[in-house]
Amino acid sequence: MIELLVDNRDLYLTGFRNTILLFVLAGIGALVVGALLAAMRVSPVPVLRLVGSGYVNIFRNTPLTLVFFFFAFAYPRLDLLDVPFFTRAVLALVVYTAAFVCEVVRSGINTVEVGQAEASRALGLTFVQTLTAIVVPQAIRSVVPPLTSVLNALLKNTTVAAGFAVAEAGQITPTLSERGASVLIGMVWIAIGFLILVIPLTATQRTLEKRWSVAR
């Protein structure tokens, strides 16, 4: 069993390196875009609220493969900036995951007592200051567990990129079968690989929950 891993280590290394790269880049992007969307959805400006909820309703209800199809096949026909497929895969994951991040963050914002924002406004903080200095830091606490689930899903969703020619972990099995190696054992190693990747996520969740549970 171990020989398969050793013999095909190049395959596994590039595969998982790309998976991690996709995950980290898309994760950062989704967190940023999702947080901005959440800010729009709770802002006092009606137009921003409309744009935010429209975005979430569209992308949360669209299958990820469809989003990938768009970036793989429709995007090049738009004659926009020519970007490599890896970047487009990251974009697809960001666009899709940001909708989920937004809803998780927004529900977290709703758990923060109204009095916190009132006290902040009464002191003269602006809407953005109130959100960034008072509301979001407290919302994050209740957001950590569901956000970890969203990131976990993102990690697994990176395999969809394999179907669109990004050489990440999901691409390993088809290549293995081309090389005539055992696909079953190959998949076991991929599963183990993903388990290993999830461990730091879960560990981070635990640490963050522990650190922030004290100051409530």
Added chain:
Amino acid sequence: MSSPAKATPPMIRMVGVHKRFGSLPVLKDINLEISRGEVVVVLGPSGAGKSTLCRTINRLEPIDGGRIEIDGAPLPAEGRALARLRADVGMVFQQFNLFAHKTIVQNVALAPVLVRKISKADAHQAAMQLLARVGISDQADKYPVQLSGGQQQRAAIARALAMRPKVMLFDEPTSALDPEMVQEVLDVMTSLVREGMTMLVVTHEMGFARRAADRVVFMSGGEIVEDSPPDQFFTAPRSDRAKDFLGKILTH
């Protein structure tokens, strides 16, 4: 400071203020002036609109009609101008509303840094002085939940004072406190009165009203029913509603 109206405009002026919650009127034709250095205590039965009146002054509750001026300037609509005005109006809430994720000293130093752009070190030093003044400097590095209600409310007063406000609004500052902690908060408020702070205090503490107030405003059913010096209000109330209210309070 120049003002087109008078040499010294009142610190707070409310003219014909109306406010509804849905179809329910909660403030009806409120006219109120508070001069610089004056202490006004608002009394009245629950549901009289006292808290709402207090909260309209810094626009935590927008009004449906009338005019509110702070130090001669009309209350701005939402936006940066409103934020600037709020920075000059201190507010103390019934539920303290200290920032749960910040330590006590961070609570006090936060707004001076973010709004007044004071350096962190200066803000911290000023915050420590204020905490000493309200008697809780030994609690500076704790989180709000670790403090008693009375300590939390004193920290909240320090937080408001850190902005060097022109006027302080107190919205039932002792109503959420255990009885043994009421006095420590009232003591801090009394010291502010002595220093000449302009204050509007919504409260049920009759003793404080009697001792510290320049004027007592009695509200009932969304209206200001009486506006008189405390001696007169407590010994010879003019309206039946005030007599009824005082009767209920003083019998138990």
